[in-house]
Amino acid sequence: MATLLLTNISQLNTVDAAHTVIADAAVLIEDGLISWVGAAADAPAADEIHDLGGRAVLPGWVDSHSHLIFAGDRAEEFAARMAGQSYAAGGIAVTTEATRSQTDTQLADLVSARRREALSMGTTWMETKTGYGLNLSEETRHAALAKPLVENLTFLGAHLVPAGQDADEYTALVAGPMMDAVAANVDFVDVFCERGAFNEELTRTVLTSAVAHGIATKVHGNQLGPGPGVKLAVEFGSASVDHVNYLDEDDVQALAGTWTGWDAATRTGSAGTVATCLPACDLSTRQPLAPGRELLDAGVQIALASNCNPGTSYTSNMNFCVATAVLQMHLSLDEAIEAATYGGALALGVADKVGSVEVGKRADLHVLDAPVAAHLAYRPGMNLTHSVYQGGALVSEG
Numbered sequence: 001m002a003t004l005l006l007t008n009i010s011q012l013n014t015v016d017a018a019h020t021v022i023a024d025a026a027v028l029i030e031d032g033l034i035s036w037v038g039a040a041a042d043a044p045a046a047d048e049i050h051d052l053g054g055r056a057v058l059p060g061w062v063d064s065h066s067h068l069i070f071a072g073d074r075a076e077e078f079a080a081r082m083a084g085q086s087y088a089a090g091g092i093a094v095t096t097e098a099t100r101s102q103t104d105t106q107l108a109d110l111v112s113a114r115r116r117e118a119l120s121m122g123t124t125w126m127e128t129k130t131g132y133g134l135n136l137s138e139e140t141r142h143a144a145l146a147k148p149l150v151e152n153l154t155f156l157g158a159h160l161v162p163a164g165q166d167a168d169e170y171t172a173l174v175a176g177p178m179m180d181a182v183a184a185n186v187d188f189v190d191v192f193c194e195r196g197a198f199n200e201e202l203t204r205t206v207l208t209s210a211v212a213h214g215i216a217t218k219v220h221g222n223q224l225g226p227g228p229g230v231k232l233a234v235e236f237g238s239a240s241v242d243h244v245n246y247l248d249e250d251d252v253q254a255l256a257g258t259w260t261g262w263d264a265a266t267r268t269g270s271a272g273t274v275a276t277c278l279p280a281c282d283l284s285t286r287q288p289l290a291p292g293r294e295l296l297d298a299g300v301q302i303a304l305a306s307n308c309n310p311g312t313s314y315t316s317n318m319n320f321c322v323a324t325a326v327l328q329m330h331l332s333l334d335e336a337i338e339a340a341t342y343g344g345a346l347a348l349g350v351a352d353k354v355g356s357v358e359v360g361k362r363a364d365l366h367v368l369d370a371p372v373a374a375h376l377a378y379r380p381g382m383n384l385t386h387s388v389y390q391g392g393a394l395v396s397e398g
Ligand SMILES: N=CN[C@@H](CCC(=O)O)C(=O)O
Pocket: 067, 089, 091, 092, 095, 192, 220, 223, 281, 307, 309, 310, 311, 312, 313
C-alpha cells in the first residue's frame, strides 16, 4: 500500500485525549488512515512526501449541525433583523417554498456546492438536516438526494408545522409515515423544540417514534428562550442538544449528569448528551452567546458547529466559529478546537473514526496558513485554511 508522509509541520495539534501538541511534526498516511504521528526527525520512509512548509496542522473540522438542503436566501429577513426585528421560526416557510420548487438535480447541486465550500474551509466531516420539505414527498426526496452528499444526515421533518395544518396531525405524519419513509437514509432524528415550532408534547411524540425506529436523536433546544428542549434531550439520551442559549441551573446540571460515566482524561466510558453551541447563529440572530464556558466548567462535553442555513446562520466557516468561541465565549483555543473537532465527532457518534489526529483514524487534516493554531483567533476573519486532506487525499489547496 502506498504511503504518504506529511512533514515540515510547525505545530501539530493532535486533539488526542492528552491534548498532545507536537512541534516540528510529521504524519504518515496509509490507505487513507493515519498510521504514524511524531517528530519529523523520527519519521519513517514513505512513497510520497508532502512538505507543508512550516505550517500548523489540526484535525479537519467536524461540523455536526447544518441545514444545507435549501434554495434561495433570506437576505431581506436578515436586514430587517439587523434593523431591530427579532428572529421567528416562520421564516422557515419561505425557504420551504423556494426549496420545493427545485428539481432533484438543482437541489443536489446546491447541496454539493455548499458541502465543497465547507470542505475548502477545513470541514472534512459534515452533518446536514432535512427540514425544508415539510411534507411526505418532499422530506423523502430531500433525504434521498442528500444522503450521498454529506457524511451524516438528520431527519428534521419536525422543523415547523406548515401553515394551516393542525400541529397534532402534522406531528403524527412526521412520527409515522415520514419517519418510515426516511428511516433508511438518516442517522438521526431532530426536533425544533421551541415556542412557535414544536412544544414538549409534540417533541416527545417525535422522539418516541425515533427510539421505536432505532434512530438516534438530537434536539434543537433552548434557542429563543427557556424551554423543555434540554430536559427532553437528556430524558431521551439524545446524542446532542443544540443551540442551548437559555439554560437554567437545572438544565446545566441535567446535562452534566449525562457525563458522569465518561472519563474525559481517557475518553472512555459512556458518552452523554453533547451541548452543541452555534456561535455564528447567535451573532446572526443577536441572541446571547451559548454559555459554552459554564457548560465546560460543569463537566459537559460541548461541540461547536456552523448551523449553516439561510435563516439564522448563513455561513459554514468553522474557522469563524472557533475564533468567536475564543474571543467571545471565553473558551481557550484548545477547548474551541476540541469542540469543533472531537466534540462534533462525539455529537455524531463518530469519535472512533474522526475528530483527532491519532493512529487508526481517518486522515482528515486541516493545514493552516499559519505557524501556530493560535492564529485562528489571533487573526480573526483572515482566510487561514491553506489546504485540506480528507481520507488521506489532498482535496483542497489554497
Ligand atoms: N432553529 C431552527 N432551525 C434553524 C433555522 C432555520 C431557518 O430559520 O430557516 C436553526 O437551527 O437556527
